Amino acid sequence: MDYERPRLLLVQHNQQTADITSFRLQLLGYDVVSLKRGEDVPQSVELQLPDLLLVESRLPGIDGFEVTSRLRANERTAAIPVLICSPDSSRESVRNAFSAGADDYLIMPFDPATLENKVESLLANGRVVAVQE
Known part of the structure; x- marks a missing residue:
């Protein structure tokens, strides 16, 4: 049986x-597309919907929130699972992330x-389950 990563x-x-x-994510069996700017997300998502978005909170221009x-x-x-990554552990930052829909x-x-663990959990609760190679 063929599985899509x-x-x-x-x-x-x-x-x-x-x-x-x-x-690290590729070693775990995932296909990873990497972007540097939040402005590039809509075009990338338009080409192919990801199974999960990992986005830094503090991006120049359009931030992760x-x-x-x-x-x-x-x-x-709207249903794409989102994991916000941030160097800021303040309650305000965490609140902003969840208020934005993370x-x-x-x-x-x-x-x-x-x-x-977080990636596997989000994928298990979403559309796909990770397949190890």
Whole structure:
């Protein structure tokens, strides 16, 4: 039986962090598309809906909260699970993430096992279940 690998959209402005996170997720069996700017999310999502969006809260231009709000406002993208990653552990930041429509919140820097658990949980509750190779 052929399984399609879950497609993750990672939006992270720091290239080194994006590379490390993307590599880790690819090792777990996911297809990862990486973007640096929130402004690029609509075009990427239009080409192919991701199974999960991992978005940094502090992006230049359109930040992760706004990206999430816009996805939730669009009927076509409203059901995409969203994990907001942020170096800010304040209650206000966490509140802003969930108010924007995030499904979960991950404080950076993060433990790779925590990232893995959150991604697997969000995918299991969404449209797909991760397939290990």
